[in-house]
Amino acid sequence: MAATLKDVAKLVDMHPATVSRALNPRTSHLVSPETVARVRKAAESLDYVPNPMASGLRTSRSHTIGVVIPDLTNPLFAGMVRGMQDTLARAGYTPLVVNTDNDVETERKVVSSLKARRTDGLILATARREHPLLEEISSTLPIVLVNRVTESVALPSVTTDEQHGVRLAVDHLVGLGHSQIVHLAGPSWSSTGHDRAQAFQRAMKSHGLTATRRSITVPAWSVDSAREVAQKVLASNAATAIVAANDQLALGAFAAVRQLNKRCPRDVSIVGYNDIPLMALVDPPLTTVRVPVVDIGSEAARLLLSLLREETPTATKHVKLTPELVIRGSTAPLRA
């Protein structure tokens, strides 16, 4: 059906090898300019497009990148994937996206299915902190980590400055007069949950706010469990402000506030994290730390592509992007 190299060769009365050289940008300089032109025209006229399976078989490069995320349905990861898709496509690579649903067993399965597909590299944006099979994969395949780093193996990564982001939130609240600030922390198996909780402690300490029970962990990244936890906190606690570990948890806090017949931001100020879509449209509009999700994706792709290009493995690169605070209606000065 589709035209092959041989068809083009026949048309210009040349050997397939010559046609291949002429069409391949990396080898076309080995061929006289006029034949290149002739071949190009012929290829065009036949709509010739190289068969990636054939060239992949020969070169053992699939021009394919495995992308492992918890869940595409989460706007955070959808944004990242979008960034990856765009920059990978420009370089002639295709991402193969798989979801783990934060399950270690599925994670093992999808990674091995990606290896079976002979992906040229891997971008791991999974959330778990510990990760058994990282080492063994990394020896066989270029890997870029997203939103987390590893202690054990030195792997290139793209992260955001959680420390900075959380501090922005805390500084903002302190600036508004709050001192009774509580952190709604993400699950402890999650690397961002862990990191943000730690960053929160540090930011509080830097303001001389060191009382205990400042941080309470939500068992899942869901609105509902955040609501339950926040309700307990707000009922028993004199907290006037909450820093939530992500926007969903912040929305859970909203719900808790409403259930207790309190009001946000009048009675309690709430800051989210990530700035997923529509957060400007909830009520009240959510003050939150904006994470450049699409940029994270493109940076991760860019980093992986550079890894694929260089054969001599240089020093492990870490890209760290900076989040910013978006102040909206869910935070207000402490009432005297």
Add this chain to the structure above:
Amino acid sequence: MAATLKDVAKLVDMHPATVSRALNPRTSHLVSPETVARVRKAAESLDYVPNPMASGLRTSRSHTIGVVIPDLTNPLFAGMVRGMQDTLARAGYTPLVVNTDNDVETERKVVSSLKARRTDGLILATARREHPLLEEISSTLPIVLVNRVTESVALPSVTTDEQHGVRLAVDHLVGLGHSQIVHLAGPSWSSTGHDRAQAFQRAMKSHGLTATRRSITVPAWSVDSAREVAQKVLASNAATAIVAANDQLALGAFAAVRQLNKRCPRDVSIVGYNDIPLMALVDPPLTTVRVPVVDIGSEAARLLLSLLREETPTATKHVKLTPELVIRGSTAPLRA
């Protein structure tokens, strides 16, 4: 690096062809049960996984499906893609997802890049109504359309019953006593925009509500342009209820209501469409027509897979899923 068929063959002292037959479920019956067992064990011990490029080259099937959507960042499409991924993966297929941003030129480009990748089929969830290259592709490749049908070519499709969904919304409002109902219609180049507007007219007519200017078109699927349009409508018009063509437009209507110092649902009831995530958490919680996005995705995948299996093209199948109304806080009885 990775083990090949030859390696396994050497280990069991057999010919690669036999090993191939033993390992392939479709041909393993041609081989004695004990050799199958022996080969399986050997393959396992070497972590043999077939090289898809090699087998693909031989069989000219990539086990890959092109998925064309407007934008992964839109939760509607993220959900559909999730459904496709899951059911395609189970069948050994990998989706290649590309975004068009609703641009015809990019659409042309991404489709040809998918053809270059030799995908075995295509799922098109793009929004445009007219679509020049549909016919020529469909002759070369199995295609399933999502969320739209074509007049010109008969192509299998997965849709939801827009007629029914819109009627649910209108019936609900009429049941609450509303008669001054306006439709915030999506862009007319968009198939769902078009379909829902038509369905709205019909539903209104069935209630004997036939005044003109009942429908007003928003030029883009965005919160902001919906806000602008809704503001004009609500300022000049005695509308007591709005049926928005999707949830984002409904949120725009929320904003317009607030800007005019009116209140929803007290002064105007608003119904959305799709039920994207978090719509229960906006204020007021949005009454909306829930579309089973993930199911749409899996149905589309299933349909395409069945197309790939059957060589004799049977009648063009159309799967139509039924949406349901989710009543929340943005609709209320008409005030007397």
Add this chain to the structure above:
DNA sequence: TTGTAAGCGTTATCAA
């Protein structure tokens, strides 16, 4: 039931 051999469409090496 198993082995043989050819070929899918490329590209890399070697020779001309």
Add this chain to the structure above:
DNA sequence: TTGATAACGCTTACAA
């Protein structure tokens, strides 16, 4: 600068 040839790893007639 171009041509010939082999090989990448697999499947599939066909032969044994």
